[in-house]
Amino acid sequence: MVFSNLNDIGLEINIISYETGGRVEKNDVLMENISKTDLNIAILKKVTKGTALIKLGKRNPKLMITAGIHGNELPPQIASLNLINELINSKLRGTVYVVPFSIPHATMENSRRFNGIDMNRAASKLGCLSNNLLKIIKMLKIDAVSDFHSTKLKSNPGRQSVFCSKKPCIKSYEIARYISENTPSELIFYEKAGLYYKGAFEDECNLAGIPAVTCEVVSENGEVDPGSPEKSYNQMISFLNYFKMIK
Numbered sequence: 001m002v003f004s005n006l007n008d009i010g011l012e013i014n015i016i017s018y019e020t021g022g023r024v025e026k027n028d029v030l031m032e033n034i035s036k037t038d039l040n041i042a043i044l045k046k047v048t049k050g051t052a053l054i055k056l057g058k059r060n061p062k063l064m065i066t067a068g069i070h071g072n073e074l075p076p077q078i079a080s081l082n083l084i085n086e087l088i089n090s091k092l093r094g095t096v097y098v099v100p101f102s103i104p105h106a107t108m109e110n111s112r113r114f115n116g117i118d119m120n121r122a123a124s125k126l127g128c129l130s131n132n133l134l135k136i137i138k139m140l141k142i143d144a145v146s147d148f149h150s151t152k153l154k155s156n157p158g159r160q161s162v163f164c165s166k167k168p169c170i171k172s173y174e175i176a177r178y179i180s181e182n183t184p185s186e187l188i189f190y191e192k193a194g195l196y197y198k199g200a201f202e203d204e205c206n207l208a209g210i211p212a213v214t215c216e217v218v219s220e221n222g223e224v225d226p227g228s229p230e231k232s233y234n235q236m237i238s239f240l241n242y243f244k245m246i247k
């Protein structure tokens with residue numbers, strides 16, 4: 001793991017996987033929708049090397065926000081950059097880790113898959129990015145995870161929603177219900193993690209004893225429906241608000 005400090009803005013960035021790097025600025029649709037702040041430009045440069053984990057704040061609780069496990073789902077990736085730019089100027093009660101581009105290479109190609117693999121079905125497979133993320137979550141003792149996606153109409157789920165499972169981590173359900181009520185997003189829950197989706201990142205976190213939810217907003221794949229980054233952003237803020245993260 002290579003560590004670098006953006007001291008001037010009090011931000012830490014770690015590269016947590018080197019196989020996944022990509023020039024996301026080649027994704028024209030993405031670029032039309034992100035502001036060209038110095039911070040964003042620094043992040044775009046960093047992710048050419050691999051998956052970047054951005055740390056804001058310190059102490060507990062420790063939360064993680066991930067976007068782009070499906071590279072062609074752009075609204076959450078845009079929203080996570082907006083979130084980082086906002087949080088850098090906020091006082092935090094604990095630590096927020098953000099992965100704005102889980103697989104920069106897939107984002108560059110505007111592709112759902114990476115090396116032919118759907119990473120949201122491969123979190124239990126050693127060597128897969130989603131599995132690496134899970135290891136880091138355990139290592140850092142993250143208290144809760146929220147994974148952000150977008151979904152096109154008439155697909156699964158095809159509506160703004162928040163997914164969770166009640167077992168083994170009932171807190172997943174409590175977080176999801178809070179986000180559902182506050183954004184609003186439809187609450188979709190399962191009794192036990194891992195039964196319906198095999199190898200989904202959120203399920204694997206839950207099975208490892210880490211509360212986790214998946215948030216979805218509606219947008220065409222590879223495109224950005226009007227207002228969808230803002231809706232994803234609101235889901236992220238709601239997740240942080242559950243933990244009263246922003247002072």
Ligand SMILES: [Zn+2]
Nearest residue numbers: 070073149150
């Ligand atoms: Zn997705």
